[in-house]
Amino acid sequence: MALSQTQKQExxxxxxxxxxxxxxxDVRAILELCSQNITGFGSGIDEVYEGRQQVHEALTxxxxxxxxxxxxxxxxxxxxxxxxxxxSTGCTFEGVMGKERLMMNGRMTAVLKNTGSRWLIEQIHFSxxxxxxxxGQSYGRTR
Numbered sequence: 038m039a040l041s042q043t044q045k046q047e048x049x050x051x052x053x054x055x056x057x058x059x060x061x062x063d064v065r066a067i068l069e070l071c072s073q074n075i076t077g078f079g080s081g082i083d084e085v086y087e088g089r090q091q092v093h094e095a096l097t098x099x100x101x102x103x104x105x106x107x108x109x110x111x112x113x114x115x116x117x118x119x120x121x122x123x124x125s126t127g128c129t130f131e132g133v134m135g136k137e138r139l140m141m142n143g144r145m146t147a148v149l150k151n152t153g154s155r156w157l158i159e160q161i162h163f164s165x166x167x168x169x170x171x172x173g174q175s176y177g178r179t180r
Contacts, residue, residue, distance in 0.1 A: 040117050048115050048122055048149055051156050056108040059130075062100040068093055070158055072150065077161035080143060086161075103139075106132040110145070122149045122156070128163060141165060 040048075051070055058067035068089055077086045079095060086092045100106065111127040128145040132138070148160040170177030 038118050040115065040119070040122055044117075044119060044122070044151070045115050048124065048156055049113060051149065051158065052110050052113065052124075052126070055158075056110065059100070059106050059108040062103075062106065064093060064096045064100060067096055071161075072157040072159050075158055075161065077163075079163050080141070080165050103132040103134055106130065117149075120151050122151070123147070124149070 055067055055070055058064070058070070071089055071092055073089055075086065075089060075092055077092070078084060079086070084095060086095055107130070109129045109131070111129070113124055113126040115122055115124040117123055123146070125144065125146045128143050130139070130141040130143075132140075143163055143165040145164075146160075146162045147158055149156045150159050167177045
């Protein structure tokens with residue numbers, strides 16, 4: 038059985054709350070959307086997460102380094118069944134660090150589990166396309 042429109046909207050609401058947590062710099066609100074056993078990757082070489090404590094540390098670091106931060110999702114594709122769902126979406130971080138404005142365009146994937154009362158993020162991955170890889174090429178150059 039595929040996801041219903043209601044379930045897809047519930048999952049979209051999880052992303053909305055995730056973005057809202059970033060904007061408000063509310064680590065607790067974001068963590069409430071995550072399972073205890075969440076795993077994932079961020080864009081940084083050291084951003085590998087296993088469990089809520091590591092996600093807590095990463096979120097704290099993210100939000101501490103930015104004076105202002107906003108997160109936007111675009112083009113979400115969501116599939117699954119009433120118990121588990123997976124999604125892919127465009128993802129843009131916009132923020133201010135001191136006097137510098139930043140923008141990171143990337144991609145995000147996530148797996149969510151329906152607990153019966155709400156959807157929780159079980160796995161998350163944010164990445165940015167490799168700038169050294171030309172369109173139409175499978176491998177990039179680092180020089």
